[in-house]
Amino acid sequence: MPAPLIALDWGTTRARAFLIDGDGAVRERRSADQGVQSVPEGGFPAAFAGLAGDLRRAAPEAAILLAGMVGSRNGWVEAPYVACPAAPADIASAAITVALGDGGKAAVLPGLSCDDGAFDVMRGEETLIVGLGLADGLVCLPGTHAKWALVEGGRIARFASFMTGEVYGLLRQHSILARLAAEPVGDDAATGTALGLSAARRPGGLLNAAFAARTEVLAGRMAPGAVGPYLSALVVGHEIAGAKALFAGAGMLSLVADGALAESYGAALTAAELPFSLTTPEAAFVAGARRLAAEMAR
Amino acid sequence: MPAPLIALDWGTTRARAFLIDGDGAVRERRSADQGVQSVPEGGFPAAFAGLAGDLRRAAPEAAILLAGMVGSRNGWVEAPYVACPAAPADIASAAITVALGDGGKAAVLPGLSCDDGAFDVMRGEETLIVGLGLADGLVCLPGTHAKWALVEGGRIARFASFMTGEVYGLLRQHSILARLAAEPVGDDAATGTALGLSAARRPGGLLNAAFAARTEVLAGRMAPGAVGPYLSALVVGHEIAGAKALFAGAGMLSLVADGALAESYGAALTAAELPFSLTTPEAAFVAGARRLAAEMAR
Numbered sequence: 001m002p003a004p005l006i007a008l009d010w011g012t013t014r015a016r017a018f019l020i021d022g023d024g025a026v027r028e029r030r031s032a033d034q035g036v037q038s039v040p041e042g043g044f045p046a047a048f049a050g051l052a053g054d055l056r057r058a059a060p061e062a063a064i065l066l067a068g069m070v071g072s073r074n075g076w077v078e079a080p081y082v083a084c085p086a087a088p089a090d091i092a093s094a095a096i097t098v099a100l101g102d103g104g105k106a107a108v109l110p111g112l113s114c115d116d117g118a119f120d121v122m123r124g125e126e127t128l129i130v131g132l133g134l135a136d137g138l139v140c141l142p143g144t145h146a147k148w149a150l151v152e153g154g155r156i157a158r159f160a161s162f163m164t165g166e167v168y169g170l171l172r173q174h175s176i177l178a179r180l181a182a183e184p185v186g187d188d189a190a191t192g193t194a195l196g197l198s199a200a201r202r203p204g205g206l207l208n209a210a211f212a213a214r215t216e217v218l219a220g221r222m223a224p225g226a227v228g229p230y231l232s233a234l235v236v237g238h239e240i241a242g243a244k245a246l247f248a249g250a251g252m253l254s255l256v257a258d259g260a261l262a263e264s265y266g267a268a269l270t271a272a273e274l275p276f277s278l279t280t281p282e283a284a285f286v287a288g289a290r291r292l293a294a295e296m297a298r
Numbered sequence: 299m300p301a302p303l304i305a306l307d308w309g310t311t312r313a314r315a316f317l318i319d320g321d322g323a324v325r326e327r328r329s330a331d332q333g334v335q336s337v338p339e340g341g342f343p344a345a346f347a348g349l350a351g352d353l354r355r356a357a358p359e360a361a362i363l364l365a366g367m368v369g370s371r372n373g374w375v376e377a378p379y380v381a382c383p384a385a386p387a388d389i390a391s392a393a394i395t396v397a398l399g400d401g402g403k404a405a406v407l408p409g410l411s412c413d414d415g416a417f418d419v420m421r422g423e424e425t426l427i428v429g430l431g432l433a434d435g436l437v438c439l440p441g442t443h444a445k446w447a448l449v450e451g452g453r454i455a456r457f458a459s460f461m462t463g464e465v466y467g468l469l470r471q472h473s474i475l476a477r478l479a480a481e482p483v484g485d486d487a488a489t490g491t492a493l494g495l496s497a498a499r500r501p502g503g504l505l506n507a508a509f510a511a512r513t514e515v516l517a518g519r520m521a522p523g524a525v526g527p528y529l530s531a532l533v534v535g536h537e538i539a540g541a542k543a544l545f546a547g548a549g550m551l552s553l554v555a556d557g558a559l560a561e562s563y564g565a566a567l568t569a570a571e572l573p574f575s576l577t578t579p580e581a582a583f584v585a586g587a588r589r590l591a592a593e594m595a596r
């Protein structure tokens with residue numbers, strides 16, 4: 001059985017730390033608001049000790065793997081992007097070693113870049129994609145900046161980002177629609193979702209369909225509580241339509257999500273007649289970290 | 299020769315007042331930040347006197363026409379929407395008379411509604427559309443909430459709104475892209491516009507192409523000064539694509555714009571191979587107010 005592994009998904013605003021036993025079971029997990037942007041210069045060894053020092057004491061023999069924005073220019077050390085197409089071995093071999101405060105070592109994973117006409121990058125999602133263990137398929141990772149990635153022959157062939165979560169937040173919190181919207185009550189969520197998925201298919205596009213939330217509420221045809229679910233379904237529907245166009249003919253789709261995002265993307269994918277399998281982000285991250293650690297140990 | 303006319307385009311945040319001679323020449327014009335939202339309840343007669351009292355003293359015999367949000371629920375009086383299709387005579391006959399502080403009278407114009415699958419409304423733009431004097435054609439009115447309207451047989455047949463200007467502002471000022479963007483210098487505007495118009499045609503859609511501004515700048519392939527022009531061209535390009543889909547087969551296009559919007563929409567319409575004629579908002583408003591005043595005088 002392989003040795004245990006300490007793996008951190010260390011993003012801009014949050015960090016998640018896992019102590020993973022040799023058999024793949026998660027023995028301990030931590031989550032903290034201590035994202036990369038909150039760590040002062042030179043403060044990463046101390047931040048790591050705060051996040052995962054107890055995990056390290058519990059398993060001093062464990063290898064340590066750090067994924068996400070921790071490998072960016074503003075992170076612990078810059079691990080330059082690996083260009084797609086990229087196999088797990090390519091990602092593992094581009095990791096950069098850093099020294100912990102206690103004299104130990106950790107491996108900082110690189111992100112991926114893709115130059116498919118438009119340049120695009122990811123950091124952290126590559127580990128989740130690797131964790132799915134796909135030979136061929138399409139992967140959807142919802143989020144503030146959602147990613148879709150195509151896997152071919154075990155390599156991440158290309159990918160694309162969508163500003164879905166961020167544009168939803170801007171429309172819901174900062175646009176003229178914010179003043180009309182209310183928290184969903186009763187069947188507002190179901191009604192708004194159905195209307196938004198339908199509106200995503202209208203020919204006028206996102207800029208036209210977003211404005212319709214205002215006029216539908218003013219006309220008394222949509223409840224204020226349905227505006228948020230409408231906008232969410234609308235932007236997710238547009239993301240899926242764009243991804244279908246970019247990745248036409250790709251194989252089976254894997255959705256990596258849980259909670260509300262799993263529900264909203266699940267409904268939108270079903271409406272778009274895209275069958276999918278569902279994996280939680282934790283399961284995908286843990287499996288991906290183990291796979292990349294195994295590649296590094298070779 | 300008809301009598302002179304005082305016409306106000308009185309919107310949410312701004313008011314424009316014109317004293318128009320009987321031959322159509324604009325004798326005086328005023329513009330003020332005194333939009334409908336800044337007028338306290340019961341304060342419209344005084345606000346009108348502040349905006350146009352001198353015009354009224356200069357031409358006491360002039361009829362007075364008020365267009366825009368001044369006719370909304372939060373305006374002077376609510377002039378209910380006229381449903382499309384709507385002829386100039388339908389709009390004129392739905393005007394509501396209000397009493398000025400000096401005992402005179404003014405006519406408050408209604409807006410239009412359209413229920414073409416999605417419900418939509420406009421207030422103020424109908425006057426500009428009427429001013430174009432079209433028998434048949436398509437009209438584009440750029441703005442925070444841009445409008446496209448189809449005119450058939452001299453009537454406004456249907457129309458659609460696009461949140462173009464507002465979404466541009468949200469992306470440019472409040473998204474992750476705001477931190478990367480800078481004021482354009484040198485050929486940033488031309489470069490950003492060309493890249494944005496090209497990106498608007500990419501299959502991934504708006505949510506994908508907007509994010510590309512970030513990665514292109516991070517990769518050193520786009521200047522920070524080009525981000526704003528890129529985003530502007532991107533959303534305008536998406537609006538035009540949506541309008542083409544909604545109004546396929548419509549006749550000649552009239553663009554009602556001046557200044558920077560005339561430039562950016564002109565470039566985007568040319569890129570979309572949509573020939574157009576250009577009219578300034580002032581010319582369209584003045585002609586529309588005269589036409590509607592003439593209908594009322596019948």
